[in-house]
Amino acid sequence: MQTERLLPDQMGMARAAILLAGGQVVAIPTETVYGLAGDARNGQAVARIYEAKGRPSFNPLIVHVPDIEAARTIADLTPQGERLAQAFWPGALTLVLPMRSDAGVASLVTAGLSTIAIRVPAHPVAQALLRLTGPLAAPSANQSGRISPTSADHVLDPDGGLDGRISAVLDAGACPVGLESTIVGWPDNRATLLRPGGIPAETIADVLGHPLAPHRGDPVAPLAPGQLTSHYAPNASLRLNATEPRPGETYIAFGAPGPLSLSEAGDPVQAAARLFDTLRRADREGHPIAVAPIPDHGLGAAINDRLRRAAAPRG
Numbered sequence: 571m572q573t574e575r576l577l578p579d580q581m582g583m584a585r586a587a588i589l590l591a592g593g594q595v596v597a598i599p600t601e602t603v604y605g606l607a608g609d610a611r612n613g614q615a616v617a618r619i620y621e622a623k624g625r626p627s628f629n630p631l632i633v634h635v636p637d638i639e640a641a642r643t644i645a646d647l648t649p650q651g652e653r654l655a656q657a658f659w660p661g662a663l664t665l666v667l668p669m670r671s672d673a674g675v676a677s678l679v680t681a682g683l684s685t686i687a688i689r690v691p692a693h694p695v696a697q698a699l700l701r702l703t704g705p706l707a708a709p710s711a712n713q714s715g716r717i718s719p720t721s722a723d724h725v726l727d728p729d730g731g732l733d734g735r736i737s738a739v740l741d742a743g744a745c746p747v748g749l750e751s752t753i754v755g756w757p758d759n760r761a762t763l764l765r766p767g768g769i770p771a772e773t774i775a776d777v778l779g780h781p782l783a784p785h786r787g788d789p790v791a792p793l794a795p796g797q798l799t800s801h802y803a804p805n806a807s808l809r810l811n812a813t814e815p816r817p818g819e820t821y822i823a824f825g826a827p828g829p830l831s832l833s834e835a836g837d838p839v840q841a842a843a844r845l846f847d848t849l850r851r852a853d854r855e856g857h858p859i860a861v862a863p864i865p866d867h868g869l870g871a872a873i874n875d876r877l878r879r880a881a882a883p884r885g
């Protein structure tokens with residue numbers, strides 16, 4: 571695909587909003603880094619984010635909203651979260667909060683977790699766009715494992731960028747903060763620094779009146795779904811690479827029709843968009859689950875990574 575470079579004028583913003591409404595992905599400026607945005611309520615759009623980034627696994631994504639009122643429709647802010655939001659939003663702070671049951675966000679955004687990472691960006695272009703589009707899921711707009719982009723040129727960099735992999739980039743020049751948002755969560759009911767970022771931990775501690783608990787271990791990996799006990803794993807056993815079901819098994823098809831087909835056409839984007847919901851629906855049948863083989867490349871590798879974690883013996 572040809573990646574459009576859009577100016578953040580009225581026409582460019584309208585074009586970006588139309589692409590986003592159609593389930594396409596658009597790189598957008600925020601004050602921290604450029605984000606690769608997609609409609610957070612559209613599972614296929616969210617799957618396209620993962621595909622464009624070449625993410626090896628479904629890390630949960632940050633959802634961007636225009637203001638605190640919009641955040642309240644998606645998450646339970648909690649008293650401490652409310653204080654931090656009042657102090658730092660709009661701005662470079664992401665809060666990991668309990669998700670509301672009526673949030674309406676695609677399950678792929680949270681990778682099946684019951685919490686959601688949410689942020690109100692301060693960048694005027696992001697602000698204006700969010701008022702045209704509604705909630706946007708957006709990780710940094712770079713290929714997985716590469717340096718985060720702080721300009722539209724970085725986003726389109728032939729080495730590690732997304733040129734030809736995304737519909738458009740809204741070019742608003744350089745990001746003023748240039749560092750990803752600080753992430754705060756409450757994993758053991760204690761305000762915890764999950765990722766240092768654009769707002770210093772001390773500044774956040776000043777507002778709370780006590781220091782943030784340090785996050786033990788790797789700043790990112792332990793948060794990844796499958797490594798948290800809170801991560802959704804089916805109750806039923808999971809048999810992978812099953813070319814057909816055995817008697818008594820619930821079968822999840824791929825590249826073939828069926829009541830629980832991940833993608834009739836064998837499209838990994840569609841399969842990724844349907845994965846968590848399909849696993850939940852299969853689990854509700856109350857039988858052992860068998861899953862068709864899925865080609866282990868592109869998004870298929872990410873799907874298999876999630877399936878292997880779901881199938882791993884649990885303690």
Ligand code: TXA
Binds near residue numbers: 685
């Ligand atoms: O500044 C930023 O935060 C940028 C701009 C675009 O907003 N976004 C960004 O997203 O850095 P990303 O996907 O690169 O980082 C998101 C981080 C990941 O480390 C992920 O594990 C964590 O947020 N995260 C998201 N949801 C989470 C959740 N429910 N629980 C714990 N961690 C979560």
Ligand code: MG
Binds near residue numbers: 709710718
């Ligand atoms: Mg990143």
